[in-house]
Amino acid sequence: xxxxKIYCSCHLxxxxxxxxxxxxxxxxxxxxxxxxxxxTPNDNSDYKLQRGLVSDNNDTIKLTLRACRISExxxxxxxxxxxLEYLDISQNKISELKLGVLDGMVExxxxxxxxxxxxxxxxxxxxxxPNLNTLDLSGNKIENLELGIFDPxxxxxxLDLSGNxxxxxxxxPYIFDQTTKINYISFARNNMNRAPENLLNxxxxxxxxxxxxxxxxxxxxxxxxxxxxxxxxxxxxxxxxTKLDDxxxxxxxxxxNTLNLAYNVIESIDSxxxxxCKKLRVIVLRGNKLTDIPDxxxxxxxxxxxxxxxxxxxxxxxxxxxxxxxxxxxxxASNRITYLADNFCLELKNSGAILTKFYFNQNPWQxxxxxxxxxxxxxxxxxxxxxxxxxKHPICVTTSEHFCKRHDTFNSVYxxxxxxxxxxxxxxx
Numbered sequence: 001x002x003x004x005k006i007y008c009s010c011h012l013x014x015x016x017x018x019x020x021x022x023x024x025x026x027x028x029x030x031x032x033x034x035x036x037x038x039x040t041p042n043d044n045s046d047y048k049l050q051r052g053l054v055s056d057n058n059d060t061i062k063l064t065l066r067a068c069r070i071s072e073x074x075x076x077x078x079x080x081x082x083x084l085e086y087l088d089i090s091q092n093k094i095s096e097l098k099l100g101v102l103d104g105m106v107e108x109x110x111x112x113x114x115x116x117x118x119x120x121x122x123x124x125x126x127x128x129x130p131n132l133n134t135l136d137l138s139g140n141k142i143e144n145l146e147l148g149i150f151d152p153x154x155x156x157x158x159l160d161l162s163g164n165x166x167x168x169x170x171x172x173p174y175i176f177d178q179t180t181k182i183n184y185i186s187f188a189r190n191n192m193n194r195a196p197e198n199l200l201n202x203x204x205x206x207x208x209x210x211x212x213x214x215x216x217x218x219x220x221x222x223x224x225x226x227x228x229x230x231x232x233x234x235x236x237x238x239x240x241x242t243k244l245d246d247x248x249x250x251x252x253x254x255x256x257n258t259l260n261l262a263y264n265v266i267e268s269i270d271s272x273x274x275x276x277c278k279k280l281r282v283i284v285l286r287g288n289k290l291t292d293i294p295d296x297x298x299x300x301x302x303x304x305x306x307x308x309x310x311x312x313x314x315x316x317x318x319x320x321x322x323x324x325x326x327x328x329x330x331x332x333a334s335n336r337i338t339y340l341a342d343n344f345c346l347e348l349k350n351s352g353a354i355l356t357k358f359y360f361n362q363n364p365w366q367x368x369x370x371x372x373x374x375x376x377x378x379x380x381x382x383x384x385x386x387x388x389x390x391x392k393h394p395i396c397v398t399t400s401e402h403f404c405k406r407h408d409t410f411n412s413v414y415x416x417x418x419x420x421x422x423x424x425x426x427x428x429x
Contacts, residue, residue, distance in 0.1 A: 022047050024068040026054065034083075036062040041069045046093060051076040058082045066112075067091040073101055081105050088112040090136070097121060103128045114160070115139040120146070127152045134158040138186070141165050151178040162188035162210065168195025168220075177202045186210035188235075197221040200228065208233040212260075217241060219249050229254045237262040237284070247272035255279050262308070263287040271296050282306040286331070292316050300324035302352075310334050310359065315411050319347045327353035333385065334362045338414040339369035339406050345376040361385045364418030365396040369404035394422045 022045035029036040037060050039053070049070045054063055054077070061083050070092040078087075084105045095117040102108075102125060109131045118140040126132065132153050142164040150156065156179045166187065173196035176182065183205050192214035199222040200206065207230060209223055216239040223234060231253055241264040250256065256277045262284045271294035274280060281303050290312040298304055298321050306329040307322070314335040322330070327348060337360070341347060345355055358377055361384075365373075377384045388395050397417040419425040 022069075023053065024065065024070075034062075035060045036064075038064040039068050041067065045069065046071040048072045048074065049077040049089075050074045051079055053077070055079040055081060060084055062086040064088045065092070070094055073097060075101055078102065078105060082107070084108055086110045089116075091115040093117055095119065097125060099124055102126070105129075107131060109133040109155075112136040113140070117141055119165075120144050121149055122146075123148055126150065129153060130155065132156055136160045137164070139163040143167075145171060145175055147172045147175060150175060153179050155181060157181055158184045160184075160186045161190065162186040162212075164190055166190040166192075168192035168199075168214075171195060171199060173198045173201075176200065180204045183207040183230075187214055188212040189214070191215045192220065193217065195220060195222050198225075201225060203227060205230050207231065208235075210235045211239070212236070213238045215240065219244070219246070224250060224252055226252050228252055231256055233258040233260075235260040237264070239264050241266055242289075243267055244269045244273045246270065248276070249273060251276040253277055258282040258284075260284045261288070265289050267291070269294060269297060274298065274301065277301075279303050284308045285312070287311040290314050291336075293318070293321055295320050297321045298325055298327075302326060305329065307331070315415075316408055317341075319344055322348055322353060323351035325351075325353050327355060329357040330355060331357075331359045332363070333359040336411075336415055337363040338366050338411050338418075339404055340373060342372070342404075342406065343376070344373065345380055345382065349380065355380070355382045357383045359385045361388060361395075364415045364422070366404055366410075366414050367396040367398040368402055369406070370396045372404055397421055 023042055024039040024047060025042050026037055026039040035057065037054055046069050049072065051074060056079060058080065060081055063084060063086065066088050070089065071094065073094060075098050078101065082104065085107050087105065087108055090112045093116065097118065099122040106128050108129055111132060111134065114136045120142055123146045126149065129152060133155055135156060138160040143166065159182055168191060180202050182203055184207060188210045189212065192211055193216055204227065206228055209231060211223060212235050216236060218241055219236065229252055232255060234256060237260045244266060245268060247270045250273065253276065257279060259277065259280060263286065266285065266288040267290065274283065280301060283304065286308045292314060295318045298307065302324060304325045305327060307327065308331040310331040310333040312335050314337060317332060317337060317340060319341040348355060360373060397414055
């Protein structure tokens with residue numbers, strides 16, 4: 001585009017901004033004849049996006065209209081943006097996108113519609129988006145997905161549907177039948193309870209599935225299907241799962257690296273539940289209702305390097321549960337542990353684990369047992385959370401017998417002492 005033409009366009013834009021106060025201010029960044037246009041709100045008034053502000057420029061490849069107080073988009077607002085590859089109209093007040101409003105921008109590969117007021121889309125809205133790779137629909141009010149709405153998006157790899165009003169039981173099981181290349185999908189903060197078992201059956205290369213805060217009461221069948229051997233990360237945190245008693249639940253997840261089950265209400269786990277996940281490296285069970293773990297829960301799972309069992313009600317930790325792993329980071333903080341096995345860190349080291357971080361703070365420790373653990377972590381140069389271990393704060397309890405009593409029959413005595421003397425709780429007698 002000639003310099004004189006750019007000057008003229010900008011001059012007209014400035015005149016337009018002078019007379020219409022609410023019109024967003026737009027800046028053009030020239031990067032080797034390709035233009036990045038970024039607009040920001042001009043005042044606190046809502047704005048109806050019309051043709052003329054950002055349209056009719058075939059040199060624009062990136063357009064950002066984030067948080068511009070746009071309440072409505074006219075049909076020709078994006079007319080003649082034939083080279084556009086990136087469009088962000090997130091954090092506005094858009095409640096509807098008319099059929100055809102996105103047509104013509106066939107080169108767009110990134111589309112961000114998040115944090116608006118959208119409740120749904122007309123069938124055909126994405127028909128001229130054959131190159132779309134990333135679609136962010138999070139933080140809207142979407143209640144329904146028309147069957148076929150995603151069918152034209154055969155190159156789609158990243159889809160975020162989190163924070164909407166979707167109900168899994170109402171989602172058509174064939175909604176993703178043409179978008180088989182998706183490798184990231186998030187349903188977080190929707191109600192995915194009772195979603196169809198075959199919902200994700202067409203996906204050939206799914207790597208990450210996010211089901212955080214989805215009101216799920218058990219591991220959903222659609223998240224562990226035979227076609228999901230490609231899955232690397234499965235997030236089912238902050239749900240209502242009470243138990244993991246099916247030893248075959250994860251049998252198809254051969255390549256899973258990370259499993260996040262934090263902040264459920266899990267009380268029990270079958271000793272073989274995680275065994276099929278041969279490549280599992282990270283498991284998060286933080287914030288559940290566990291009181292103990294099976295003696296062989298992680299035993300001989302050679303890939304595991306990070307285990308988070310913090311913020312449970314665990315009273316006993318069998319060292320055998322971690323033998324044969326590659327454990328580097330272990331978090332046992334905020335449980336009900338009064339002691340660990342003698343030479344706990346050495347036992348792990350001798351079985352193949354190489355602890356580099358070990359958190360065990362905020363447990364009702366017997367002082368003698370805690371001293372043993374501190375001696376070990378210092379000896380082997382293992383990082384730990386010692387912020388309260390300065391001699392100025394109560395962190396453990398003891399009786400007149402100043403040695404570590406490694407037997408569960410003594411747990412209740414030390415837990416009661418800790419609750420009363422350290423936490424200051426009133427104990428009923």
